[in-house]
Amino acid sequence: MEASIISCQTTDNFVCSKQIFTADTSKEGRVRVCCNIYYDARWQDARPAVLVLPCFKNPHSSDAMHMLVEEGFVACTLDYCGIFEDTKTAYPSDLSFARFPDCENHLDSIETTARNTPWFVWAKIARRAISLLQEQSIVLSERIGILGFGIGAQLCWLVAGTDKRVCSMTAINGGGYRWAEHNARFLGSDIPSGDEQLAYSTGIGAETYAMFVTCPTLAIATRDSVYCDIDRIGDMLDLVKSEVKQLIISDSCDMQITRSVYSALVLWLRSHLANTTESFLPSMRFETTDGKLYVKLNSGIKADKRTLYVSYGEPSSRQRYWQSFDVRQKVGEHEYTCDIPVYDTEELIVAYATLVYPDSNMVSTKVSSIIPAKHDVSAIETSPRISKVLYDGSMGLGGFVARTDDALLDDDTLFVATGPFAIKGISAKKGNLTLCRSIQEMTSTSRTAILHVDAYSKTSGSLNVCVYTYPDLKKYTARTKLKGGEFWQKLLFESADFKSEEGRTLSSFSVVKTIEVENAGGIVFNNFLWI
Incomplete structure (x- = not known):
């Protein structure tokens, strides 16, 4: 293979070797692709390797690579589309459609043939990168896995489905069915509509290649991701022809997964890439008895923690509101049950469970759904589920999640703090x-409602509060000032205070799905409520 080392840096025995290789040729020239290979300078023997296919955002994380190397894996991040800073990845003009940012306009359609799409070109590059890794003396050539984030995760399915050298696959926030983005899993159809969707799905759809994946497979999705449909990620795993399959749904948003989930990922790699270990999957199903709705959960083996997540009346998986329940009522060996409140028997209910085991492994069940009326459920919860109080201090962390620019989210990023009085x-x-x-709280909000927030900050400064409308997730921002000092400051926001990038005013809070406070570090918030 035509390859060369650009540079090699070592910091505290952590080596980063930057290499460039020829991945393909065309009529107009060669495709030259960069990669960073990480390993420990003290290693004397060959190790399993993980080929990392990054997303367009956070293309590589030093923390994530460090964790892989600390566990004894060689890690290689592949700059398949030219997103690294000072990248040397280069495409000839006739393949420029595969280079970032031009590739973003060619991800969801086939203009001529599947071969003339970024996906086909990138899959070929990734397979050449596997060949490059096999030539490295530090790599066990028969123990190479792939790990993808976002777009890289979608690509993982194509690579693992076409290259039997892949010994394990991990896809983070990439679960196929890109053509079905606006087609709700539980109320719609998984059959492509029309020749264009059918050609896309059969030609370059990850769901087609999943049927040819035979290696151990781990799928990870953030529960509020707009990049991966968590309702369908379980379907993807069902297609995989492997006895070793696992799903983890992370309590985070956007592309970011928590550090504990990433630790579970590394544990999984230790069991199924570095070694060969048997796998198990917990199960969850809805049951009805005497007009009441329950969930029956089987953890498979002893679990330290069992958490059920339930959502009501939201067919689309994008930006769902989830309620969590601790599952504690034991009804058999590793079997548990949990009551599910029903407010409207005609309303779609979706749920999944995440289990944490003594070795810190985490496993989630696939998302399931039910419409209670179709299963003779008649018991209705009479307590109100809509409140003008979105959050107060008595709720602990409430329904908040944190989001940072890092690839991994520290599990203790959110915390309960004490302010004045x-x-x-x-x-x-x-x-x-x-x-x-x-959705229920959104639609009950008055058009004239005002958002009340109490904030405590020792220092003065500016504060941005953003909202995202539904279903288009358009961003509107309001800006205010924090005075600073030992007191709670009342902040009041009307819908007219929120402006889009084009300067348009938010029409009403009743179309707002998500509220986000930017750069909230060091500020304590209480009493998010409508007045």
């Missing part, structure tokens, strides 16, 4: 605070 509220060590609203 010993009043508690929510804060973050850094990044943004994000709160997703339920």
Whole structure:
């Protein structure tokens, strides 16, 4: 293979070897692709390797690579489309459609043939990168896995489905069915509509290549991701022809997964890439008895924690509002049950469970759905589920999640803090605070409602509060000032205070799905409510 080392740097025995290789040729020239290979300088023997296919955002994370190397894996990040800073990845003019940012306009259609799409070109590059890794003396050539984020995760399915040298596959926020983005899994159809969708799905759809994946497979999705349909990620795993399959749904948003989920990923690689270990999957199903709705959960083996997540009346998986329940009522060996409140028997209910095991492994069940009326459920919860209070200090962390610019989210980023007069509220060590609203609470909000927030900040400064409308997730921003000092500051926002990038005014809070406070580090918040 035509390859060369551009540079090699070592910091505290952590080696980063930057290499460039020829991945393909065309009529107009060669495709030259860069990669960074990480390993420990003290290693004397060959190790399993992980080929990392990054997303367009956060193309590589030093923390994530460090964790892989610390566990004894060689890690190789592949710049398949030219997103690294000072990248040397280069495409000839007739393949420029595969280079970033031009490739973003060619991801969801086939203009001529599947071969003339970024996906086909990138899959070929990734397979050449596997060949490059096999030539490295530090790599066990028969133990190479792939790990993808976002677009890279979608690409993983194509690579693993066409190259039997792949020994394990991990896809983070990439679950196929891109053509079905606006087609709700539980109320729609998984059959492509029309020749264009059919050609896309059969030609370059990850769901088609999943049927040819035979290696151990781990799928990870963030529960509020707009990049991966968590309703369909279980379907993807069902297509895989492997006895070793696992799903983890991360309590985070956007592309970011929590550090504990990534630790579970590394544990999985240790079991199924570095070694060969048997796997198990927990199961969850809805049951009805005497007009009441339950969930029956089987953890497979002893689990330290069992959490059920339930959502009501939201067919689309994008930006769902989830309620969580601890599952504690034991009804058999590793079997548990949990009551599910029903507010409207005609309303779609979706649910999944995540289990944490003694070795810190995490496993989620696939998302399931039910319409209670179709299963003779008659018991209705009479307590109100809509409140004008979105959050107060008595709720602990409430429904908030944190979002930072890092690839991995520290699990303790969110915390409960104490402000003036010993009043508690929510804060973050850094990044943004994000709160997703339920459809029911959205539609009950008055057009004249005002958002009331109490904030405590020792220092003065500016504060941006953003909202995202539904279903288009358009961003509107309001800006205010924090005075600073030992007191709670009342902040009031009308819908007219929020402006889009084009300067348009938010029409009403009743179309807002998500509220996000930017750069919330060091600020304590209490009393998010409507007045």
